[in-house]
Amino acid sequence: MSTTFVPCFTTRPLVPLAHDYQHGESEPLHHHDCAQLLHSLSGVIKVTTDAGSWIVPPGRGVWLPAGVRHALQITGKVAARTLFIDPLARADLPASCQVVQVSPLLRELIVASLALPESYRPATRTERIYELILDEIRVMNVLPFNLPEPNSAPLLALCQRIQAEPAGRWLLENSAAQLNISSRTLARRFYQETGLQFSDWVRRARLMAALTRLAAGDSVLRVALDMGYESHSAFSAMFRRILGVSPSDYFPERGSQ
Numbered sequence: 001m002s003t004t005f006v007p008c009f010t011t012r013p014l015v016p017l018a019h020d021y022q023h024g025e026s027e028p029l030h031h032h033d034c035a036q037l038l039h040s041l042s043g044v045i046k047v048t049t050d051a052g053s054w055i056v057p058p059g060r061g062v063w064l065p066a067g068v069r070h071a072l073q074i075t076g077k078v079a080a081r082t083l084f085i086d087p088l089a090r091a092d093l094p095a096s097c098q099v100v101q102v103s104p105l106l107r108e109l110i111v112a113s114l115a116l117p118e119s120y121r122p123a124t125r126t127e128r129i130y131e132l133i134l135d136e137i138r139v140m141n142v143l144p145f146n147l148p149e150p151n152s153a154p155l156l157a158l159c160q161r162i163q164a165e166p167a168g169r170w171l172l173e174n175s176a177a178q179l180n181i182s183s184r185t186l187a188r189r190f191y192q193e194t195g196l197q198f199s200d201w202v203r204r205a206r207l208m209a210a211l212t213r214l215a216a217g218d219s220v221l222r223v224a225l226d227m228g229y230e231s232h233s234a235f236s237a238m239f240r241r242i243l244g245v246s247p248s249d250y251f252p253e254r255g256s257q
Contacts, residue, residue, distance in 0.1 A: 013089035043076030150193035167228035
């Protein structure tokens with residue numbers, strides 16, 4: 001998807017676009033003057049902004065408000081379906097970046113919108129589909145697939161080490177010792193700067209790294225061990241608790257190799 005694409009909203013409140021990415025593709029930091037819902041049918045998209053990073057698993061989407069600078073990194077073959085939305089289309093569109101659940105209804109509406117004409121008369125099927133899409137966007141469920149970045153340099157460096165070595169023994173006490181502060185101080189500062197408990201942030205970092213590895217073709221067992229889990233079953237239990245299915249169900253081509 002070209003970062004120079006400029007949608008036109010003179011005749012409709014949103015512009016749909018279908019685009020397929022190949023594994024390893026990327027897009028540099030850019031922004032749009034409109035809001036964007038990027039929905040991935042397959043593969044994994046990593047979205048990086050000035051505030052942190054988001055992982056978009058298959059079947060999910062990421063909401064990007066107008067003006068937010070973001071970069072994309074593609075893992076696996078990604079079939080992307082995007083909606084560019086006039087920020088004035090509704091007064092209560094989401095105001096922050098978030099990974100969202102794309103309901104079956106919204107997914108089918110997005111597919112249907114790709115075939116709709118740009119111009120239409122009021123009270124027609126085309127208008128009703130566009131308006132229903134906007135209604136569905138307002139009630140999307142937010143998913144915990146973001147990693148907010150802390151503001152201070154020491155905590156930011158710690159987070160970068162965790163992402164580089166997700167299998168490490170990243171307990172609160174051990175991590176606080178690396179910074180020469182108490183575990184209580186680390187817990188307080190970390191929550192103040194990220195809005196997450198330290199253990200939750202580490203768990204998310206591991207899950208997001210695992211999703212990327214699985215989309216790239218690594219086996220579930222290899223990913224489980226590399227993420228610091230003692231067994232395939234322990235990793236699968238965490239995965240199922242958050243995503244509702246096992247890794248082999250989510251990425252069936254991986255199986256339980």
